[in-house]
Amino acid sequence: MVRTALRVILDAEPGLEVVGEAVTGAEAVSVVRSLEPDVVLMDVRMPEIDGIRATEQIRAGMPDPPRILVVTTFDNDSYVYDALRAGAAGFLLKRADPEELIGAVRLVARGDTLLFPSAVRALADSYAAASGPAAPWVARLTEREADVLRLMSGGLSNQEISERLGVGPQTVKTHVASVLAKTGSRDRTQAVIAAYEGGFLMKKR
Incomplete structure (x- = not known):
């Protein structure tokens, strides 16, 4: 039912085309490798292998x-947090309305991330160490x-x-690239994690 609803919404949007569906995590990996889509909507809880493992295998x-x-x-x-660590570009709630769904797909397709900061922070607090020194890369960041x-x-x-910040988009891209390099991150989502x-x-600068 969820997949059918997603297909109807996305196929009705100009410029978007649903090229495939999968029932299980293992099937999702196979379908994605075969069809090479631009964006994948991945359920985190699926039979055989979950969305976390499927994300890891795809990437x-x-x-x-x-x-x-x-x-x-x-x-x-x-x-969700484990999936983000595995390389997902963000997450979306199933109760999102059609406009939010379409906007999310277009957002991640152009390279941005889709995160709910408060939710990610709460999840991170559950997984990250409660105390201890900041990572070495923190001191290497410039102020900008x-x-x-x-x-x-x-x-x-x-x-x-x-x-x-009142700077050009290319300048932002340069800073983002530097942040990714210094944090050892593959993409923006990994940098946020x-x-x-x-x-x-948590560190005052």
């Missing part, structure tokens, strides 16, 4: 993996890179960060 087995958007019932689902990472962690897109787990957002 590890493809040279240019699609952007994976986790779909879940609860914004405090512990599976730190500003960019905070705004990324707040769920802002590159364009929104550009407007907030690193920000929480590395103690960056």
